[in-house]
Amino acid sequence: MTSLLQVHLIAGARPNFMKVAPLYHALAATDWARPVLVHTGQHYDAAMSDAFFTDLQLPVPDHHLGVGSANHAQQTARIMAGYDTLCDTAVPDWTIVVGDVNSTIACALVAAKRGISCAHLEAGLRSRDRSMPEEINRLLTDQACDLLWPPSQDGVDNLLAENVPAARIELVGNIMIDTLVMLQPAIAAAGVPESLGLSGYVLATFHRPANVDDPVRLATICEQLLTLAARRPVVFPVHPRTRARLNDAGLWARLAAHPQMHLLEPQGYIAFMSLVAQAGLIVTDSGGIQEETSYLGIPCLTVRPNTERPVTIDLGTNRLIEPGSIAQLGDAALDGARGPAQAIPLWDGHTAERVVASLARAAGVTAPMVSAAS
Structure with a gap:
């Protein structure tokens, strides 16, 4: 050429x-x-x-x-x-x-x-x-x-x-899995949970307007995460939009005061995936995390009424839930036996x-x- x-x-x-x-x-x-x-x-x-x-x-x-x-x-x-x-x-x-x-x-x-x-x-x-x-x-x-x-x-x-x-x-x-595979050695070497003294934790992420802009839903999510935190650590990298809504609703201080609730700044890809890879459970409203957890075989509870990635439910480890079910279904997922996720074609x-x-x-x-x- x-x-x-x-x-x-x-x-x-x-x-x-x-x-x-x-x-x-x-x-x-x-x-x-x-x-x-x-x-x-x-x-x-x-x-x-x-x-x-x-x-x-x-x-x-x-x-x-x-x-x-x-x-x-x-x-x-x-x-x-x-x-x-x-x-x-x-x-x-x-x-x-x-x-x-x-x-x-x-x-x-x-x-x-x-x-x-x-x-x-x-x-x-x-x-x-x-x-x-x-x-x-x-x-x-x-x-x-x-x-x-x-x-x-x-x-x-x-x-x-x-x-x-x-x-x-x-x-x-799925191009997201390419990124995960490409950087898996760096992710494994990052050791972010160890640096924070964490093991057996729940990882939470929320940013969608339907969850964080609705004061009632946001309050329910926070109460449910605090219930989980009474049993084991909850790690919560907080999106800037979510942090603003938590402050507006007076919820930030309550979360920050709990000794088992770890509020983090937004993480880079490698640091965040280091947290994902060692989590016992993910609670999220993200799209991509549904895919990554399915590939890794990690239980994922997605707080949404629907998903554009139904293959993560059919073949992966994802489940759609309501905010009020986070603690109950989270406990069940943490207590249940974990099997390998079925491979998703390509x-x-x-x-x-x-x-x-x-x-x-x-x-x-x-x-x-x-x-x-x-």
Whole structure:
């Protein structure tokens, strides 16, 4: 080839960074593509963004849009305006968006309107709950993109049921597991629980508006975590949004006063996964943790009425629960015998390789991939 294929990788929020990292490294190892990191700045706190680039061995982004925090409409509009301006001078051959955040839909729309080929990594996931902003982002992104890469068969089935042509869909597996496999030695060596003097603990994470913006639900979650903490340590890395709501509701001081409740600042990827890997139980409202715990065989209670990742329930270790059931079901999970999770097809650490091969076919590239060491 006479020139490298310019591929924009869009990252705006913490889960995006985890998905972009293995793909960046796989594309950088070819002799036909140049991955270009575009950080929208949707997560602008260093603890929620910059630390992840360090942990994931990513370079400083080639472009930073710096959009910061805003409501959904304003943030999506700012990202669209910023990315559209960038594409005036740095036109990619392909734009790859990941996940389901505002950066995902914003950059997919810009690419579609400009006629830039666009692919969606983690396509086809559906919660069937349109009150979730992420569900709207997922639906619209999959309509805007030319190439769709679902992580599991249910994603393929969802897209086909929405009359997406099969030629646009290619099942590639779960890119989050690539990141976990890639960094497992560093995660094992991190020893974060040991440094905190912890064992046999529950790990909790909450950030979704449906849980933390509702004072009644938030109070129930806190009461249930305190009930669990009466029996064993509870480790709670607190998202900035959640911390603000806890303070507003007068709940922060109550949690902090409990000797078995360990409130932490947001963690980098390696430190956080060190906590995940040694936890006896995870209680969360996150999406990605449902996947990682299923791969690792760790019981996970997801405090949500639905999930866009049903495969983690069917084949993994995940269970959907209501806030008032956290302590009872948490105790049962901790007391129960733990068996290995059933392997989920293509969650094997090789998704980035399949994505690169799919992109090469779509772009008409016939040159062989060259390893990073060659």
